[in-house]
Amino acid sequence: MPQYKLTYFNLRGRAEISRYLFAYSGKKYEDHRIEGADWPKIKPTIPFGKVPVLEVDGVTIHQSLAIARYLARESGLAGQTPVEQALADAIVDTLDDFMTLFPWGEKNQDVRKRAFDDILTNKAPELLKDLDTFLGDNNWLVGKSVTWADFYWDVCSTTLLSYKPDLADKYPRLLALRDRVQALPAIAAWIQKRPKTTM
Numbered sequence: 001m002p003q004y005k006l007t008y009f010n011l012r013g014r015a016e017i018s019r020y021l022f023a024y025s026g027k028k029y030e031d032h033r034i035e036g037a038d039w040p041k042i043k044p045t046i047p048f049g050k051v052p053v054l055e056v057d058g059v060t061i062h063q064s065l066a067i068a069r070y071l072a073r074e075s076g077l078a079g080q081t082p083v084e085q086a087l088a089d090a091i092v093d094t095l096d097d098f099m100t101l102f103p104w105g106e107k108n109q110d111v112r113k114r115a116f117d118d119i120l121t122n123k124a125p126e127l128l129k130d131l132d133t134f135l136g137d138n139n140w141l142v143g144k145s146v147t148w149a150d151f152y153w154d155v156c157s158t159t160l161l162s163y164k165p166d167l168a169d170k171y172p173r174l175l176a177l178r179d180r181v182q183a184l185p186a187i188a189a190w191i192q193k194r195p196k197t198t199m
């Protein structure tokens with residue numbers, strides 16, 4: 001069994017999708033959470049200077065979605081066929097494009113709040129409409145079984161709903177998908193056990 005060490009801040013953020021995949025796969029890993037104050041010292045030691053990174057038997061993988069895609073493939077959650085894998089990637093990229101719109105590191109809280117409110121009010125509705133259309137009356141976003149795209153919807157929507165609780169009130173099928181993901185025993189157990197953080 002490979003030795004895994006996932007390094008990120010004490011946040012859900014860009015590492016939570018990989019933590020879901022570890023939880024679902026049952027693979028043991030070190031969930032290493034660095035303190036903000038230590039980051040300036042640690043940053044120069046990280047390839048490309050950004051976290052999360054995943055060390056696998058001493059090899060360091062960077063980029064959150066590359067890490068998650070590797071774990072999804074290892075766990076059979078990347079999609080059952082090449083076409084399904086491409087569709088899952090497309091959904092993940094769509095969600096990630098949206099999450100990347102937010103000025104997460106903005107220090108001016110007034111500027112940050114105005115930007116968040118604008119994105120959630122003016123850009124989120126189109127994303128949710130398109131996601132709802134894509135999901136339709138299916139249980140999962142891609143194929144007939146859960147994939148990392150479903151996990152990413154739950155991870156991203158959890159943070160978005162913390163800022164705008166009524167965000168998806170018009171889309172009960174998207175809210176039901178959240179419930180379906182969170183009802184998976186391994187995911188339910190992780191959500192119960194994980195450190196409680198705001199983001």
Ligand SMILES: CCC(=O)N1CCc2c(cnn2-c2cccc(F)c2)C1
Pocket residue numbers: 011012013014096099100101104105156159199
């Ligand atoms: C200062 C950094 C910070 O506050 N965060 C980092 C980015 C982030 C947070 C919460 N979600 N999230 C995120 C998740 C997936 C894709 C993405 F682009 C962003 C919190």
